[in-house]
Amino acid sequence: MPYGARLAAAMARRLGRECVYTPSARLALYLALRRWCRPGGRVLMSPVTDDVILFVVLAAGLRPVMAPVGVRDGNIDPSAVPEATWRGVDAVLTSNLYGVPDRTAELRGHCDRLGIPLIEDAAHAIGSHVSGQPVGTFGDAAAFSLSKHVAAMSGGFLAVEDTRTRRELERLRDDLLTPRRLRGELASALRPLARSSVRSLHLVRPVWGAMRGLGLLERDAYRMDLNAPGLSSRSHRAPDLTVYDPWIRVDLHDFRRRQGSLFRAQLGLRLAGLDHDLARRRPGVSLLAATDWASPPVRDRTARDGPLPLFRVPLLVEDRDTLVTGLVRHGVVCGYVYDPPLDDYAGPEFAEPSPAPQAARWFAAHVLPADPLQARGIIRALTRERTAPARPPAPGTLPAGTPPATASGAAPDTASGAAPDSTPDVTSADSRGR
Numbered sequence: 001m002p003y004g005a006r007l008a009a010a011m012a013r014r015l016g017r018e019c020v021y022t023p024s025a026r027l028a029l030y031l032a033l034r035r036w037c038r039p040g041g042r043v044l045m046s047p048v049t050d051d052v053i054l055f056v057v058l059a060a061g062l063r064p065v066m067a068p069v070g071v072r073d074g075n076i077d078p079s080a081v082p083e084a085t086w087r088g089v090d091a092v093l094t095s096n097l098y099g100v101p102d103r104t105a106e107l108r109g110h111c112d113r114l115g116i117p118l119i120e121d122a123a124h125a126i127g128s129h130v131s132g133q134p135v136g137t138f139g140d141a142a143a144f145s146l147s148k149h150v151a152a153m154s155g156g157f158l159a160v161e162d163t164r165t166r167r168e169l170e171r172l173r174d175d176l177l178t179p180r181r182l183r184g185e186l187a188s189a190l191r192p193l194a195r196s197s198v199r200s201l202h203l204v205r206p207v208w209g210a211m212r213g214l215g216l217l218e219r220d221a222y223r224m225d226l227n228a229p230g231l232s233s234r235s236h237r238a239p240d241l242t243v244y245d246p247w248i249r250v251d252l253h254d255f256r257r258r259q260g261s262l263f264r265a266q267l268g269l270r271l272a273g274l275d276h277d278l279a280r281r282r283p284g285v286s287l288l289a290a291t292d293w294a295s296p297p298v299r300d301r302t303a304r305d306g307p308l309p310l311f312r313v314p315l316l317v318e319d320r321d322t323l324v325t326g327l328v329r330h331g332v333v334c335g336y337v338y339d340p341p342l343d344d345y346a347g348p349e350f351a352e353p354s355p356a357p358q359a360a361r362w363f364a365a366h367v368l369p370a371d372p373l374q375a376r377g378i379i380r381a382l383t384r385e386r387t388a389p390a391r392p393p394a395p396g397t398l399p400a401g402t403p404p405a406t407a408s409g410a411a412p413d414t415a416s417g418a419a420p421d422s423t424p425d426v427t428s429a430d431s432r433g434r
Contacts, residue, residue, distance in 0.1 A: 025145035025156035041090035047341035061239035278309035284372025312369035330381035
């Protein structure tokens with residue numbers, strides 16, 4: 001029986017697609033990129049996503065091409081992508097940021113027109129749908145993350161269309177897995193319980209402060225240190241997952257480690273509770289969507305179709321970085337902030353810049369990802385902090401501007417206590433690991 005076959009079968013029943021189990025979503029994405037893209041190809045993607053994904057694309061020997069995004073949701077805006085860019089890319093990678101679906105039908109149409117693959121990063125989007133169809137069933141392949149919804153520290157899937165492709169990817173996955181380690185497996189199994197205890201005992205603020213003071217966080221800013229010289233020295237060796245390990249392993253060192261049967265059995269129990277978890281998220285999404293801080297797409301869709309079970313609800317606020325610091329006093333640590341956009345962070349050596357970067361810069365600077373499972377506490381904290389909503393500018397009114405001071409991975413003012421994206425989200429049982 002293939003590795004993780006029972007977990008894969010459970011996910012396949014949910015999606016109606018063949019599934020490959022992987023220790024992480026980042027490994028699942030790497031498999032998809034290697035399977036559908038030739039080295040040297042160019043991949044269109046949103047600049048407002050996890051920096052780990054940028055490094056996965058580079059490790060696959062591909063050139064990240066940053067797309068214009070919607071100023072209200074941070075996902076790719078297909079209508080703003082120049083035709084010359086469309087004709088120059090070899091694949092499209094979606095983000096479905098925080099669980100808000102990409103403009104999937106439009107992207108699928110462009111990919112079909114050009115004869116290129118659509119690969120869905122659905123790590124945030126288990127349970128999201130477009131016109132009744134689940135996110136992750138539109139593309140040639142889709143990567144999912146168990147850590148985002150079932151309180152696991154690792155585990156993912158790659159969903160594909162047919163059995164032959166699944167078997168091919170299982171063989172490629174097996175070649176990339178590293179041997180299991182019992183000590184690491186036990187730590188991974190216990191870590192979600194520890195995070196839940198921190199939250200239930202109201203220890204968020206002291207634990208976060210202690211971890212930061214002891215240097216246990218792998219990032220000093222929202223983005224990890226780029227280390228451009230080291231990254232550049234590896235570019236001629238791609239595709240090669242191992243040489244990019246220092247970047248891809250951040251926040252999830254076991255991203256391709258084979259897990260034992262005991263750990264996978266625990267994941268199976270958590271996966272069985274997925275529908276319950278999704279149901280718990282919807283009321284929180286409704287509460288947050290009704291606030292003045294909610295991004296317009298979330299507010300509009302919730303009013304029209306009801307709430308999606310989002311991983312995070314994107315709120316748009318003024319003075320976001322100061323607010324992130326202030327929320328810690330209320331026991332709320334906000335992670336999953338992807339600022340600056342990847343083209344400003346990485347520079348043209350590692351990512352082709354967006355032809356219209358202003359919307360990504362505005363969205364990345366104002367978005368506050370809110371856990372719907374903590375909706376009441378977050379609303380209460382934002383109210384006490386007298387948080388002002390940020391209004392997305394109208395199309396055509398964004399100034400050209402210059403890259404922000406945090407370009408090339410420079411840290412925001414950590415002396416002021418701004419919480420970095422790497423901060424473990426100790427207010428919930430989720431981890432950041434894709």
